[in-house]
Amino acid sequence: MFDIITSKESNVKNDVLSGITVALALVPEAVAFAFVAGVEPMIGLYAAFMMGLITSAIGGRPGMISGATGAMAVVMVALVAEHGVQYLFAAVLLAGLLQILCGVFRLGKFIRLVPYPVMLGFVNGLAIVIFLAQLGQFKVTGALGTQEWMSGTMLYIMLGLVALTMAIIYLLPKLTKAVPASLAAIITITLLVHGLDLEARTVIDFVRDMLPVDQRDSATLAGELPTFAIPMVPFNWDTLMIILPTSVILCLVGLIESLLTLTLIDEMTDTRGRGNKECIGQGVANTVNGFFGGMGGCAMIGQSMININSGGRGRLSGITAAVVLLGFILFAAPLIEMIPLAALVGVMFVVVIGTFEWASFRIIRGVNKEDAFVLFLVTAVTVIADLAIAVVVGVIVSALVFAWKAARYVDSKTHIDDDGWKVYELRGPVFFGSVSHFKELFDVANDPEDVVIDFKNSRIWDSSGIDALDGLADKYEQAGKKLHIRHVSQECQSLLNKAGKFVEINVNEDPRYRIATDKLA
Structure with missing residues (x-):
């Protein structure tokens, strides 16, 4: 229905216009994730700016957008609540x-080992998570100060504006691709809401709902511009023990989500990103965030996906x-602050459909x-728990499935040779x-x-x-x-105890392979 790929090549105009579109969509996300982490909105906006700038400049995947995310925000909650925001800055720096x-140690390449079903589950799960996150925009603060679902005229206007946004994004590319459809939709809906004075919630309304009553x-x-400051925490072993668990989780969650997103964009644009370079880019960006x-x-x-959909391909976007x-x-x-939430929700719904x-x-x-x-399984765990947990569970289950399948392929073909010896020709x-x-x-x-x-057609793993044996x-x-x-590797022979003396060595025919064991690690 919605064609995400509008262009496979980068150009300055597309990158600039796409970047403007992404900037508009970044604001409510950054603010929301800041509140999830228990910090001020500006801390989330600063993170979106620094992450986006640095990873786009030195990361390994042009066209990929980085910023404050929900997956990392939920990891930060406990640390912020118990020790304060300065410990969070220290933890982000260490991560x-x-x-x-x-x-540096080139661990990014291992993301290529994620099985295809896990990748599909990751993509579908994230699409569902993005969709569910947008439903919160259909709630308003009631008379008792609690969140309630919209109703009446406000709900109908919201649904109508969301539908109009999606229609513009779908139909405009059929007429012209001079301007990103998402940007045109956001501008059109904003002008429509304020020109007709429609009862529609805006970005600043969203921010006010998340603040205490006396601050709304x-x-x-x-x-203002973010300023340099060393995290105000004691530099000792106790501090390290406080922030290290959070830092390790932030590191892993950030890299898993980033590298899987990189792989997804690779497939969508028929290009190849550099995983190890992206690890360094993410690391530098988070280190700068800490300072x-x-x-x-x-x-x-x-x-x-908004960036890709809008034609952004290069670092400039x-x-x-x-x-x-x-x-x-x-x-x-x-x-x-005056942008209607309905426009941003419509853009994200299109992203969900395309993702x-x-x-x-x-x-x-x-x-x-x-x-x-x-x-x-991966789709369900992504929705219910967390992306990183879902990927780890998916990889483990896939590995066990592979082991189970491989185990069934071990068999042997037997015969009696000219000397009356029984020969077991193993396979698998x-x-x-x-x-x-x-x-x-x-x-x-x-x-x-x-x-x-005879292990000629078999291997000991x-x-x-x-x-x-x-x-x-x-x-x-x-x-x-x-x-x-017969036909076992030299390394295999060295590891055998009782069976080692029965090995018949054939230098010309014996294979060479390694054994997964701690004895030779």
Whole structure:
């Protein structure tokens, strides 16, 4: 329905206009996540500016937008509540340094190991999370000070403006692509609301609802330039123990979300980002946040999709978004305060429709049940718990599924050779998941005096396979039979205890491979 990819090439006009669109959409997100973390709105806006500027300038994925995010905000809540915002700045600074180390040691490449069903679940889960987050804009503060659902004229106006925003985004590209459809929709709805004096909530209304009653009348998004300051915390071991757990989680959550978003944009734009460079970019940005009073952050999939949808492809789009956001804070706060929330909700609904992998419903019918289960599991955990937890759970379940499948492929083909020896020609991997079936392949009691186990078409993967082969050799030795083991690697032979003496070495034919074991680590 909504074609997210409007252009596959970067140009200055598209990047600048797309950046302006993203800047407008960043404001309510940054403010909302600041309140989630328990800090002032300006700390979230500063984070959006610094994260967006630095990662766009030196990160590994042009066109990707970073800022304050909900996934990281929920991690910060406990630390801020118990120790204060200065400890948060210190934790964000340390998290940034850890992310830089991840990039230096080239750990970003491991994101390529995330299975495709996990990636689909991640995308679908985030689309649902973005959708659910927008529903909060349909609530207002009631007479008792509690949040209530809109009703009556206000609700009808809200729904109408959201529908009109989505219609503009859908129809305008069919007429012209000179201006990003999302930007045109936001400007049109803003002019319509204020020109006709419609009863519609604006960005400043959203900010006021999140402030204490005595601060609502003075609410504003106007601010100053962020200033350098070393976090005001004691520099000792106790402080490190307080912030380290939070910093490690922030580091991992930030990198997982950023690298998965990078992979998603790679697929959508048919280009390739640099994961390790993005780790360093995220780390530098969070380190700067710690020194300049920002709450830190990571890649934002919603804003990144807005940027891609609006034609932003180059670094200039993210830099423009950050600079324009800062310009709004310093010089033009009233302009962003008057933007109707309905326009921003409509833009995000389009992002949801374009982000969700609708093809996954067709894919489910064509794949095995295990992959379908992983897809649904990751989607559900992303919605219910957290993105990082969902990805870790998905990878673990996928690994277990793989191990279960691989375990079933171990078998042997037997025959009696010219010397009357029984030969077991093994096929498939021998590892912790397959050792039980491996042991069942042999008939120690009824085998002849000489038995050959040929690993030419098999591999021993780990120490469980080594132990299984040692145990088998012990059984044959106790039965008074001679065992001949062929085509194992030199490393495998060195790890064998009882079975090592039965290995027949063939320098020309023996394979070379490594064993996953702590003995040689």
